[in-house]
Amino acid sequence: MLLLVSGASSVGKTTARLHARQLLDDTYENAELSTLGPIPAVQTVAWRQERVEVAVRRAIALEAEGRHLLLAGDPVPLGEALAAPSADRIDIAACLLDLSDEAHLARLARRGEPSHANQAFAAWLRAHAHDPGHLPEAVTNDSWPEMRWDRWVGRSPGPEWAMTVLDTSSLGPExxxxxxxxxxxxxxxxxAPVFPAGWFAEVREGR
Structure with a gap:
């Protein structure tokens, strides 16, 4: 299974991954995009999406060994994982780390990061967690040509579109x-909510 931890900047994705790996056994491998290959000087949306496909393929290889991949540390939305070309071959679960606006502003200020763009992206991720039809162009514009957006773009909210949302506003790193x-x-x-391999075909067929 591919276990995706998503979230905007400063919500604690990398920290959560590092702490979680100490609590999980060796059936869980953990990674972020930077551990799956070289990092280009300019990190575009298309590059991120192509690297997500690398993660998906790694999860597929691990599944053959009875293992799982925890991918956390990068702002990878659920929709990008589901649209990766090979994503129809693996179960995918997603967890969104979220914060109150006040807590998010405080963390961004401590890190010296711009607040407006990051809070706008956090708001989009929050909506995307429940509604696949909410501004899909946020990830489909300038995308990697191999992405399979047809799997979910244009869908209405429904029970098949589900992920876990964790409010970390009052939680410490551990x-x-x-x-x-x-x-x-x-x-x-x-x-917990999981998108089984080939879920989009089952939805189309009314299963």
């Missing part, structure tokens, strides 16, 4: 890592 580790276990056990 608590977030513990929550992410627990989410990983629940997703693998079928106790």
């Amino acid at each position: 608590e977030v890592g513990q929550a992410v580790a627990e989410w990983c276990r629940r997703a693998v056990a079928g106790e």
Whole structure:
């Protein structure tokens, strides 16, 4: 299974991954895009999406060994993972790390990052978690040509579109890592929302 931890800048994705890996056994491999290949000088949307496909293929290889890939640390939306060319061959679960606007502003200020763009992206991710039809051009514009946006662009909200959302506003780094580790276990056990391989075909056929 591919276990995607998504979220805007400064919500704690990398920190959560580092803490979670200490709590998970060796059936879980963890990665971020920078660990899956060289980083170009200019990181475009198309580059990010192509690297997500690399992550998906790694998850497929791990699945053959009875293992899973935890991908966290980068602002990868759920829709990008689902649209990766090989994503129809692997179960995918996604967890959005979210913050209150006040907490997010404080973290961005501490890191010296711009607030407007990052909070706008956080708001989009929040809406995307529940509605695949909300401004899909946020990820489809200037995208990698191999992406399969037809799997979800144009869909209305429905029970098949679901991910876990964790509000980390009042949680410390270790608590977030513990929550992410627990989410990983629940997703693998079928106790958290999961997009099964080929889910979009089943939805089209009304299953």
